[in-house]
Amino acid sequence: MKTARVAYAGAIHTAFEHDLGSAKGLRLADGRVVAEDQVVWLPPFEVGTVIALGLNYADHLKELSKELTVTAKDEPLVFLKTPGAVIGHRGQTRRPQGVAFMHYECELAVVIGRTAHRVARADAMAHVAGYTVCNDYAIRDYLENWYRPNLRVKNRDGATVLGPWFVPAEDVADPHALGLRTRVNGQVTQQGTTANMVNDIPALIEYLSAFMTLQAGDVILTGTPEGVVNVNEGDEVVTEIDGIGRLVNHIVGDAPFSVIPA
């Protein structure tokens, strides 16, 4: 059964889907039933190491081919995030004033469920606890060619959105056959399928676990397909993966963060 982690009435709760008839609701583990906008949605599990993949979709690789020096034959392009980057469903992400290109990335997030050390491809999927949706923002204006992609582009406060649901692996028949899409203010701007991953989930677990021990709660963000476009203050960005979830985020400007214009 899929679960959420929410804050409500002074505590953090595990919550389940609950049909309120006219609206979507949640049933907390303690039995209380609440509307989905009455709670604060947190990332749906306690997040350990966040491992992100760059350029892991064949179509996205083609989209960026003019500016890239990598090909699908190179080893997986891995970068990391710190916990401060991560927020939950229905949160806000800041777009600093003056930037020209800030884009979302809809990604299947793979949650590790047990320690993986030098795991072979054939055994890899047994280490997956489940899945959630990720919207991993980037601000391309800040891209520099040292330790790419640099943290100022990809590891900003609140710029990695996870949720709404943790979906157990047994509820997902084939994680490599899921449609994913992004809607900005209701318009579809990105579409793809997890079938187009360059390195699939078992390949990523085999690759990573060869040199770094993966632990329960670690999460692998498996990359995004083509169709990344600029978003602006006021936009509603919805990243969705069939059978996993529909993750809502709002772009806000500097003012709510008390940032004084330069």
Added chain:
Amino acid sequence: MSPTFLPPTLGAERVRVDVAPWRLSGVVVAAQLNHRPQLAALADAAQRPPYKALPSAPVLAVKPRNTLALDGDDVPAGAEGLDVGATLGIVIGRVACRVSAAEALSHVAGYLVANDLSAPIPGDTPHYRPGARFKLRDRSCPLGREVVPVAAVADPDALAVQVWIDGVLAQATDTAERVRGVAQLIADVSDFMTLNPGDLLLLGVAQGAPRALPGQTVTVEIDGVGRLTNRLVHDDLSTGSAA
């Protein structure tokens, strides 16, 4: 399986912190190429592709929980060895979001000794997209067990740093000549990522990191901060194959 996982931080919770925040959070971010002689040694290459220009923002690498270890722990290393990364660790004591350099040190709890070890990266452009398998290995970032309070260190940007390999002095350097000293690094990092109590920023290693081989014992000593000793043990990790 339950989605409520415990997030253990290998070793980080066992560091003795005698000042607030009392324990490390497990978040470790290491400045790279922060020693001016490192950039000077790159010379014209820094202006050519793929780099094209010197970095303007701090160059940073996240050290995840699998990389963390403590003084005395064995560190796995391939036959080619590891480059020793002697660095000052800055323990955040008070939340820091968009702080100025002038106020940055008031957000520091104290300092510790760290060793940001890295496998040698083949090729001509090791700083462009350094491969995860060179930088994120298990236990490749040992930390000293004690945090020295900020008040006990007169000037964190002028501390002597020594590296000993099997008891022989292999590097004698200091914490000076940084592109960003301790205060400026905190200011520039906190511009886009909030630093929380217990988070650890590594100031960055000096030019001329010595290489240590399996079987050798490495000691990093920072004047007034402490010593950190680890033995490299052979671990036949293949670095030759991609996925």
